[in-house]
Structure formats: C-alpha cells, structure tokens
Amino acid sequence: MLTDVQIRKAKAADKPYKLTDGGGLHIYVTPAGGKLWRLRYELERKEKLLSIGPYPSVGLAEAREVATNAKRLLREGKDPAVEKRLRRLQIVTDGGTTFEVVAREWHDMNKGHWVEQHAYDVLNSLERDVFPDLGSAPIKNITAANVISVLRKIENRPAAETARRIRQRMSAVFVYAIASGRAENDPAALVQKAMRPVKKGRQPAITDLEQARQVLRHADATPASPVTKLALRLLVLTALRPGTLITTPWTELADLDPQRPIWQVPAARMKLRLQYKDDDERDHLVPLPTQAIDIIKALRKLSGRTPYLFPNQRHAHRPASENAIGYLLNRAGYHHRHVPHGWRATFSTVMNERYKHDRHIIDLMLAHVPKNVVEGAYNRAEHLERRIELAQAWADLIMIDQTPIDDLLNLRRSVAPRIETTAKI
Structure with missing residues (x-):
C-alpha cells in the first residue's frame, strides 16, 4: 500500500511508470513528472481504466474512496467510467435548470400580469434572500430542509411576513418547474406549517386625536433628515399610502392651482388592479390644505432640483x-405601536367620529375600493368641494400645537434627545 511520502518522493523517469496501491488503484507517473490517479478494472472480460484525478489535488484517501465507490458500481453491473461521464453530463444539464434560472424564467412569464412595482419587489426579494443560498442549485435537488434554512434566516431578522411571502414565491417557482418537467415536487409547500406563526391583525395605529398629535411632536424631536420629517407630515395630511407618497415626482405638483390646489395622483401610481392603471378616470384627487402647501414650499428648497419630493440620500x-x-x-x-400606514386609520377614525354623514366621502379621500356596485357608483362622484373642506378640517385638527416648519427645519438632526412615550393605544 502506498504512503503520501512515497508518492511525494516519486521522481520522473524516461518512461512512464506506476506506483501500485492495490486492488487496481495506482499512481501513473509521467516523464514530465505528473502524477495521475488511475483505477484498473475489468468489465465483461475487458480491461479498462478509470481516470480519477491528479495528485496532490486528489489525495490518497480520496483516491481510495473513489476506487471503493467504483468497485461498488461494478458489483451492480455498472461501468464506473460511463457513470462518471453521465455525472458530468448531468452537471452541464442541471446548469440550465438551477433555481435561479427557473425563477427568472417564471418571473419573465408573469411580470406582464403584475404592476411594475410588484414585479420589481418579487424579483428583488428572490435576488436578496434566495439566490445567494439556492440560486446555483439544480432545482430538482433542493429539499424542504434547504428551503426552511433560507426562510429561517429571514424570520430571524425578524421579518416573518416577508418570509411567508417569499415562501409563496418559491412555491410558485417549484410548481412552474414541475409543470415544465424540471422538478418532481414542491419543497416550499412542505415547509408551510413549519414556519413561525405570524400574529394576525391590523397594522398598529394610534387613533386617538391627542395621542396622534403627540406622535408628531415626538417625531419632530427625534433626530432625522428634515426631508423625512416633512414626508411624515405630508403623509399625515394627505392620508395617502406611504409607498404612493414617497415616490411622488415633482412633475405631479408643477401646475397646482394656487386658489384651489388639487393634487392629481395618476392611477398608475395608486393601489389598483393592473387593468385599471391606465384609466385616467381612476386618478386619485387629493385636496391640499394650507399646511400641506407650506410643506411643499419647504420641500422645494430642499429637493426641488431632484426628480422626487423625497429623494434617496445616496442616489x-x-x-x-x-x-x-x-x-x-x-x-x-412607536415601534409596534404606530406605523406609517397607520395614519390612514387615524384619519378615518377621527374624521368619521366627527363627520358621520360623510362616511362615503371620507372613504373616497382614502381611495378605498367600494364593497358593492351601488356604493361604487356613488363614490365615483368627486364631491370635491366637500373633500376640500374635510381636508382642511383634518389638517386644522391634527396640526394643533405642532412645531412651525421654519423651526422644524432649524432643529439639529443629531443631538435631539429620545423622547419616551407613555400614551397607550
């Protein structure tokens, strides 16, 4: 039996020669000094050679393990050299059926049915959380254990809701792979009940008016970019969805009527089904109270030269x-007590308590989808005059005793003390 010392000391000769380890396994020493592992074996009374690899890349222990596996194949009536070629072919074939390849194919097929932002979110979530671990793996070889390992990392961030959405997207990719003959099962479906439970319920929101005013005061006293603080205020005053507000381009506010400022948010940027995104009649009209106009004027000084009201600080x-x-x-x-989307609940609660007969108009100001056809027909009316009145009434209520904008912009953003809140939801 060979030892590593013998192999290392083996010198090149004028002719190639062998160093035998036993059982057909040997080192083939070339005249150039190369040392190659080979296995001599017989199959159907014919002598054959299996190339294992060069020494020292393939060490003595690994070469013996390969030889043992090859002899097992021989006992099963299989040719080790043929099986090696099949494995190489499978690796090449699997390169075109990795999870990432199939997932991108699935995404390309479906993105035409999704709104642009959702299509981006789906692919971005896979690129960020799945491809780094499973992207290069043949999709048919991925197990439930592999999937849950990826999802646990997301849950531990903690981001349990995100983990569940990504599981659904992975499951859709596996189903697509099964339908196209590249997978046999959906391991993402198997792990569904193994995921951590998510607490059901509405997004946290403070709906008491005085407590809501206090949220704004505490936010004003908290270190942050002036643009972020103004974004919060405009979100409160307009009751828009955060994603709609934060992506607002300056072009939408270029031609506001100074006497009757109405912000027309295109349907393409609203939360609507894809088939409604090009319907101009579904644009959302937002009456702007005087406090909102003051915010927009302040923002022009801070971000007016960029495409967006609220630009990314790096880009x-x-x-x-x-x-x-x-x-x-x-x-x-206010972590877990009040979220940006919660201002819509604050607006709805406060205004419905004070203006009970305007429920339909308040829902219209929130761009809520009516629950039935009759109500839908009623809410398609604009009711602009009343909406202007209600928008100003809400602004006057929520902005009582708030920091003036000029003072807000002059606050130092890095030294303000954290304010502990004691109010209960």
Missing part, C-alpha cells in the same frame, strides 16, 4: 424608501 435620481418614515416613528418610541 438623488431615485425616490427614498418608505422605510425612512417607519424608522423615524420607531426611533420616536
């Missing part, structure tokens, strides 16, 4: 992330 040609507003509320002491 001014892109909008900021809506998470910026959420992080501000978290730092102000």
Whole structure:
C-alpha cells in the first residue's frame, strides 16, 4: 500500500511508470513528472481504466474512496467510467435548470400580469434572500430542509411576513418547474406549517386625536433628515399610502392651482388592479390644505432640483424608501405601536367620529375600493368641494400645537434627545 511520502518522493523517469496501491488503484507517473490517479478494472472480460484525478489535488484517501465507490458500481453491473461521464453530463444539464434560472424564467412569464412595482419587489426579494443560498442549485435537488434554512434566516431578522411571502414565491417557482418537467415536487409547500406563526391583525395605529398629535411632536424631536420629517407630515395630511407618497415626482405638483390646489395622483401610481392603471378616470384627487402647501414650499428648497419630493440620500435620481418614515416613528418610541400606514386609520377614525354623514366621502379621500356596485357608483362622484373642506378640517385638527416648519427645519438632526412615550393605544 502506498504512503503520501512515497508518492511525494516519486521522481520522473524516461518512461512512464506506476506506483501500485492495490486492488487496481495506482499512481501513473509521467516523464514530465505528473502524477495521475488511475483505477484498473475489468468489465465483461475487458480491461479498462478509470481516470480519477491528479495528485496532490486528489489525495490518497480520496483516491481510495473513489476506487471503493467504483468497485461498488461494478458489483451492480455498472461501468464506473460511463457513470462518471453521465455525472458530468448531468452537471452541464442541471446548469440550465438551477433555481435561479427557473425563477427568472417564471418571473419573465408573469411580470406582464403584475404592476411594475410588484414585479420589481418579487424579483428583488428572490435576488436578496434566495439566490445567494439556492440560486446555483439544480432545482430538482433542493429539499424542504434547504428551503426552511433560507426562510429561517429571514424570520430571524425578524421579518416573518416577508418570509411567508417569499415562501409563496418559491412555491410558485417549484410548481412552474414541475409543470415544465424540471422538478418532481414542491419543497416550499412542505415547509408551510413549519414556519413561525405570524400574529394576525391590523397594522398598529394610534387613533386617538391627542395621542396622534403627540406622535408628531415626538417625531419632530427625534433626530432625522428634515426631508423625512416633512414626508411624515405630508403623509399625515394627505392620508395617502406611504409607498404612493414617497415616490411622488415633482412633475405631479408643477401646475397646482394656487386658489384651489388639487393634487392629481395618476392611477398608475395608486393601489389598483393592473387593468385599471391606465384609466385616467381612476386618478386619485387629493385636496391640499394650507399646511400641506407650506410643506411643499419647504420641500422645494430642499429637493426641488431632484426628480422626487423625497429623494434617496445616496442616489438623488431615485425616490427614498418608505422605510425612512417607519424608522423615524420607531426611533420616536412607536415601534409596534404606530406605523406609517397607520395614519390612514387615524384619519378615518377621527374624521368619521366627527363627520358621520360623510362616511362615503371620507372613504373616497382614502381611495378605498367600494364593497358593492351601488356604493361604487356613488363614490365615483368627486364631491370635491366637500373633500376640500374635510381636508382642511383634518389638517386644522391634527396640526394643533405642532412645531412651525421654519423651526422644524432649524432643529439639529443629531443631538435631539429620545423622547419616551407613555400614551397607550
């Protein structure tokens, strides 16, 4: 039996020669000094050679393990050299059926049925959370254990809701692979009940008017970019969805009527089904109270030369992330108590309590989809005059005793103390 010392000391000769380890396994030493592992074996009374690899890349222990596996194949009536070629072919074939390849194919097929932002979110979530671990793996070889390992990392961030959405997307990719003959099962479906439970319920929101005013005061006293603080205020005053507000381009506010400022948000940027995105009649009209106009004037000084009201701090040609507003509320002491989207609930609750007969108009101001055809027909009416009145009434209520904008912009953003909140939801 060979030893590593013998192999290392073996010198090149004028002719090739062998160093035998036993059982047909040997080192083939070339005249140039190369040392190659080979296995001599017989199959159907014919002598054959299996090339294992060069020494020292393939060590003595690994070469013996390969030889043992090859002899097992021989006992099963299989040719080790043929099986090796088949494995190489399978690797090449699997290169075209990795999870990433199939997932991108699935995404390309479906993105035409999704709104642009959703299509981006789907692919971005896979690129960020799945491809780094499973992207290069043949999709048919991925197990439930592999899938849950990826999802656990997301849950531990913690981002349990995100983990569940990504599981659904992975499952759709596996189903697509099964239908196209590249997978046999859906391991993402198997792990569904093994995921951590998610607490059901509405997004946290403070709906008491005085407590809501206090949220704004605490946010004003919390270190943050002036643009982020103004974004929070405009979100409160307009009751728009955070994603719609934060991606607002300046072009939408270029031609506001100074006497009757109405912001027309295109249907393409609203939360609507894809078939309604090009319907101009579904544009959302937002009456702007005087406090909102003051915010827009302040923003022009800060970001008026960029494409967006709220530009990304690193890439001014892109909008900021809506998470910026959420992080501000978290730092102000409202983590798990009040989220950016929660201002819509605040607006709805406060205004419905005071203006009970305007329920349909308040829903229209929130761009809510009517629950039935009759109500839908009623809510398609604009009711602009009343909406203007209600928008100003809401602004006057929520902005009582708030920091003036000029003072807000002059606050130092890095030294303000954290304010502990004691109010209960």
